[in-house]
Amino acid sequence: MAAILLILLIVGGTAALSWPLGxxxxxxxxxxxLTGPAGRCDRWFRAVGGRLTHREQDWKxxxxxxxxxxxVTFTVxxxxxxxxxxxxxxxxGRQEIEGSLIFNTVASFTTNTNLQHYSGEVSMSHLSQLCAxxxxxxxxxxxxxxxxxAMARGLAGRATMGNFFVDLQRATFLVLLPLALVxxxxxxxxxxxxxxxxxxxxxxxxxAEQLIxxxxxxAFVAIKQLGTNGGGFFGPNSTHPFENPGxxxxxxxxxxxxxxxxxxxxxxxxxxxxxxxxxVLFAVMMALxxxxxxxxxxxxxxxxxxxxxxxxxxxxxxxxxxxxxxxAAAGPVWAVMTTCTxxxxxxxxxxxxxxxxxxxxxVGMWLNATFGGVGVGLINMFIYIVLAVFVxxxxxGRTPEYLGRRVEVREVKLAVLAMFTHALLILGGTALFxxxxxxxxxxxxxxxxxxxxxxxEFSSAAANNGSGFEGLGDNTVPWNVATxxxxxxxxxxxILLPLxxxxxxxxxxxxxxxxxxxxxxxxxxxxxxxxxxxxxGALTFFPAAALGPIAExxxxxx
Amino acid sequence: MESLVTSLRIAFVTLLVGAGGYTAxxxxxxxxxxxxxxxxxxxxxxDGTVVGSRLLAQAFTQPRYFWPRPSAVGxxxxxxxxxxxxxxxxxxxxxxxxxxxxxxxxxxxxxxxDLAAASGGGLDPHITERAALWQVERVxxxxxxxxxxxxxxxxxxxxxxxxxxxxxxxxxxxxxxxALDRP
Numbered sequence: 148m149a150a151i152l153l154i155l156l157i158v159g160g161t162a163a164l165s166w167p168l169g170x171x172x173x174x175x176x177x178x179x180x181l182t183g184p185a186g187r188c189d190r191w192f193r194a195v196g197g198r199l200t201h202r203e204q205d206w207k208x209x210x211x212x213x214x215x216x217x218x219v220t221f222t223v224x225x226x227x228x229x230x231x232x233x234x235x236x237x238x239x240g241r242q243e244i245e246g247s248l249i250f251n252t253v254a255s256f257t258t259n260t261n262l263q264h265y266s267g268e269v270s271m272s273h274l275s276q277l278c279a280x281x282x283x284x285x286x287x288x289x290x291x292x293x294x295x296x297a298m299a300r301g302l303a304g305r306a307t308m309g310n311f312f313v314d315l316q317r318a319t320f321l322v323l324l325p326l327a328l329v330x331x332x333x334x335x336x337x338x339x340x341x342x343x344x345x346x347x348x349x350x351x352x353x354x355a356e357q358l359i360x361x362x363x364x365x366a367f368v369a370i371k372q373l374g375t376n377g378g379g380f381f382g383p384n385s386t387h388p389f390e391n392p393g394x395x396x397x398x399x400x401x402x403x404x405x406x407x408x409x410x411x412x413x414x415x416x417x418x419x420x421x422x423x424x425x426x427v428l429f430a431v432m433m434a435l436x437x438x439x440x441x442x443x444x445x446x447x448x449x450x451x452x453x454x455x456x457x458x459x460x461x462x463x464x465x466x467x468x469x470x471x472x473x474x475a476a477a478g479p480v481w482a483v484m485t486t487c488t489x490x491x492x493x494x495x496x497x498x499x500x501x502x503x504x505x506x507x508x509x510v511g512m513w514l515n516a517t518f519g520g521v522g523v524g525l526i527n528m529f530i531y532i533v534l535a536v537f538v539x540x541x542x543x544g545r546t547p548e549y550l551g552r553r554v555e556v557r558e559v560k561l562a563v564l565a566m567f568t569h570a571l572l573i574l575g576g577t578a579l580f581x582x583x584x585x586x587x588x589x590x591x592x593x594x595x596x597x598x599x600x601x602x603x604e605f606s607s608a609a610a611n612n613g614s615g616f617e618g619l620g621d622n623t624v625p626w627n628v629a630t631x632x633x634x635x636x637x638x639x640x641x642i643l644l645p646l647x648x649x650x651x652x653x654x655x656x657x658x659x660x661x662x663x664x665x666x667x668x669x670x671x672x673x674x675x676x677x678x679x680x681x682x683x684g685a686l687t688f689f690p691a692a693a694l695g696p697i698a699e700x701x702x703x704x705x
Numbered sequence: 706m707e708s709l710v711t712s713l714r715i716a717f718v719t720l721l722v723g724a725g726g727y728t729a730x731x732x733x734x735x736x737x738x739x740x741x742x743x744x745x746x747x748x749x750x751x752d753g754t755v756v757g758s759r760l761l762a763q764a765f766t767q768p769r770y771f772w773p774r775p776s777a778v779g780x781x782x783x784x785x786x787x788x789x790x791x792x793x794x795x796x797x798x799x800x801x802x803x804x805x806x807x808x809x810x811x812x813x814x815x816x817x818x819d820l821a822a823a824s825g826g827g828l829d830p831h832i833t834e835r836a837a838l839w840q841v842e843r844v845x846x847x848x849x850x851x852x853x854x855x856x857x858x859x860x861x862x863x864x865x866x867x868x869x870x871x872x873x874x875x876x877x878x879x880x881x882x883x884a885l886d887r888p
Contacts, residue, residue, distance in 0.1 A: 219712040285723040341735035358783040366731040386825025388760040394867035453797035460815040466822035498789035596791040618789030
């Protein structure tokens with residue numbers, strides 16, 4: 148009962164908030180007129196950016212600007228981390244960071260993944276946290292939102308896709324910054340620390356010394372949650388009482404995970420001028436989200452298998468790796484939300500989820516389009532849409548169309564390539580590391596669960612998620628290099644290919660809908676889309692799932 | 706080339722506002738609105754020595770105190786973490802056996818599960834009210850105080866973190882133990 152109330156509050160409340168936010172995001176990202184405040188912001192952004200921002204860009208120029216900017220942010224973050232011992236705001240005297248770990252961390256934060264092979268309170272100075280990592284949490288998220296706005300403009304049939312540098316500033320300053328301030332204020336009121344002081348020293352009641360790491364946590368956590376970033380200030384992320392001190396902060400943080408991804412659907416609908424189509428997409432995503440929530444809650448209500456034969460009263464489900472203050476359902480709810488989107492923050496340890504519950508986050512990352520990462524979630528969904536209209540077109544023998552434009556060989560090839568890349572990076576990487584000491588030598592659990600740790604890590608890197616089966620000893624050179632490369636490829640290929648598709652579609656002549664056109668505003672289309680997602684997206688990974696979580700579950704079946 | 710210059714300009718401005726201005730505003734708000742929790746919810750004795758944070762668990766092993774949940778990192782508040790063991794792992798069974806023995810649980814009087822399962826960050830400051838009541842007998846005996854008195858103290862400290870959306874009432878272990886020590 149409490150679980151259902153919690154889900155109603157979080158999912159229902161966020162869905163309700165997403166509507167006005169979607170409206171606002173449309174205003175912020177793609178203003179209809181440049182008068183009033185929108186115009187003033189626009190002039191300011193163009194003044195900051197200089198001459199290049201006065202030019203409208205086609206998809207190639209847009210992509211090139213996106214890549215250039217990301218190269219710059221990568222370099223700046225890298226410099227901050229590499230120079231850490233010599234920079235200020237380092238009250239606890241954090242030392243140099245090893246090279247492959249810097250590469251992995253910077254790749255991770257540039258790609259909006261926030262996979263963390265380091266532990267924040269052990270390795271990072273306050274300056275590194277703020278200027279290398281939190282800054283990326285703003286601009287990498289803004290990159291995703293900008294890319295979505297560009298894709299939507301292409302699909303709306305406009306001649307150009309906008310200007311990346313203006314879009315990036317709009318997303319940073321008009322969307323992310325105000326929301327982050329609101330969430331940070333709420334977190335501060337909920338008891339999250341916010342200070343530039345170093346660790347506090349305590350003498351415990353039993354006379355031991357306890358060193359208490361702290362820092363500017365509230366500001367960091369707010370944007371971490373909102374920008375589908377997920378990289379925590381502390382190692383154990385939002386399970387740490389300083390990141391998430393109570394029931395109230397947990398509700399706020401969970402809602403912050405998914406509010407922008409939900410609103411992005413409405414923003415998209417408004418830009419392409421097809422709100423009914425956006426509603427169908429929203430419903431498809433919501434159906435998948437609720438299905439995953441249901442499965443996770445049911446499986447996580449099962450007690451901890453390892454305590455089965457001990458005198459331990461287990462009537463509240465599996466508590467290993469969970470915090471009591473959030474309530475019993477909060478762990479699996481967050482686990483589903485954080486992997487439906489590409490957030491990757493955690494409020495319970497996913498490694499310690501029951502085997503089949505642990506499969507649900509993996510499915511979330513394999514599909515990666517149930518609302519998905521800010522901006523990029525819908526871009527991933529666009530791949531499925533292209534494939535769905537193509538398959539549907541083949542079934543009825545008509546040339547497939549999307550938003551009045553013909554989807555032809557070139558577009559479908561690119562869509563298949565994007566999907567294939569995702570699968571190849573996950574399954575190829577898993578195979579390589581499971582078969583070599585690179586992976587097998589770093590496990591925290593044996594057998595099928597050990598395999599799951601490897602599978603999860605590559606899924607997380609390829610989905611730009613960032614959560615992990617954290618027992619994995621992943622701070623090794625092979626892991627740092629491999630997942631770093633996977634994150635970079637898995638970030639930019641699935642942004643560039645859909646932008647190319649949208650660019651190609653935009654150049655085609657719009658055709659009037661005929662009787663043979665597959666209506667994209669209908670329930671039929673929704674069902675077709677779900678079927679495509681499940682058959683193409685999920686089944687690709689079924690054999691791997693059978694070797695990991697499913698095998699582990701069956702081993703203990705009674 | 707022009708693209709690079711534009712990128713640098715925007716990187717500079719976003720860094721200034723996103724990392725600098727934003728942090729300063731939140732810091733200012735925290736100092737005004739919640740100075741105590743902003744510094745880490747530290748609890749100090751009258752003489753000023755800090756005994757811990759009310760948000761973080763610390764180790765308790767003496768029978769005269771209530772014990773927290775197990776911690777995979779030894780209650781290290783400068784390097785937190787969970788066990789990350791699968792719920793099917795034999796390592797968890799071994800820890801379960803240890804905890805059961807330490808608490809002296811029996812089949813007739815089984816241990817509440819939260820006292821056997823480690824939390825995600827290893828710093829969960831709470832145990833369930835049930836788990837606290839379960840320990841009353843030991844604490845009262847060690848302090849030579851009537852169990853009803855200790856039980857009353859536990860019940861007074863119990864709270865529902867999510868109001869009507871909470872199934873289980875909790876107790877903050879450090880605060881409860883501080884209250885026990887007060888004459």
